[in-house]
Amino acid sequence: MSRRLRLWVLAVGGAGVAALLVAACLDLPAFGGRRHPYGDRAVRASLSRHIANTIAAVNFDQRAYDTLGETGILFAAVLGCVVLLRQTRDEHRDRPEPAEVARPVRRYALLVLPVALVTGVYVIAHGQLSPGGGFQGGVVAATALHLLYLGADYGALERVRPLGAYTAVDALGVSGYLVTGLAGVLAGTAFLANTLLPYGTFNTLSSGGTVPVLNAAVGMEVASAVVVLLAGFLDQAVEIEEDKGS
Numbered sequence: 641m642s643r644r645l646r647l648w649v650l651a652v653g654g655a656g657v658a659a660l661l662v663a664a665c666l667d668l669p670a671f672g673g674r675r676h677p678y679g680d681r682a683v684r685a686s687l688s689r690h691i692a693n694t695i696a697a698v699n700f701d702q703r704a705y706d707t708l709g710e711t712g713i714l715f716a717a718v719l720g721c722v723v724l725l726r727q728t729r730d731e732h733r734d735r736p737e738p739a740e741v742a743r744p745v746r747r748y749a750l751l752v753l754p755v756a757l758v759t760g761v762y763v764i765a766h767g768q769l770s771p772g773g774g775f776q777g778g779v780v781a782a783t784a785l786h787l788l789y790l791g792a793d794y795g796a797l798e799r800v801r802p803l804g805a806y807t808a809v810d811a812l813g814v815s816g817y818l819v820t821g822l823a824g825v826l827a828g829t830a831f832l833a834n835t836l837l838p839y840g841t842f843n844t845l846s847s848g849g850t851v852p853v854l855n856a857a858v859g860m861e862v863a864s865a866v867v868v869l870l871a872g873f874l875d876q877a878v879e880i881e882e883d884k885g886s
Contacts, residue, residue, distance in 0.1 A: 690839040691848040696768045700854040704832040718865045725872040749791025756784030764859035768848040774855045778862025806864040813861025
């Protein structure tokens with residue numbers, strides 16, 4: 641394909657996207673109104689499925705397919721980083737030297753670590769009830785674990801961070817999301833349709849049908865993915881060095 645033809649294809653595609661964007665903007669509701677038709681429909685659908693947090697209803701029910709795409713993007717990004725940052729032939733692994741951490745920093749980090757970890761798990765578990773969810777709670781839980789690196793040393797972090805297990809949980813979270821969606825197809829409904837489980841009692845942990853299941857799968861995937869991703873960067877900074885003379 642010649643350069644001129646590629647430019648024509650780009651121009652036609654860009655014109656089509658621009659036309660769709662203009663048409664969408666012209667049909668938007670008036671700015672500054674107190675009510676929004678999309679918001680009203682989202683809240684109505686959320687309440688009909690006994691989901692107290694409308695944002696969770698949008699992410700894991702009304703637009704669960706989009707969330708699957710976002711989860712897949714994170715999984716692919718972490719996989720790419722692991723491949724790129726793997727140890728090469730001209731590198732060797734050295735044991736990190738024990739770090740000297742000031743007592744106030746060590747005391748604070750070790751005190752906050754369990755609190756932050758429980759907070760992350762709480763945010764994941766209550767995603768369908770209150771602000772938060774799998775994405776936010778997963779990041780909090782993974783970050784809490786790395787307070788051990790700040791409060792102790794890298795060796796202590798490695799002992800509580802078996803990468804093989806976290807890699808498996810990362811894949812298990814994505815697979816669990818897919819399996820939940822396929823279960824709906826096998827049950828005779830649509831992919832990721834919220835019809836498999838009872839909606840339960842409103843504003844309880846078991847409410848929302850498949851929303852808590854999908855939310856937990858995302859929390860597992862995000863937390864494990866962040867741990868694996870940070871492990872790759874920390875290994876490069878702390879353990880892996882180029883061979884001398886290479």
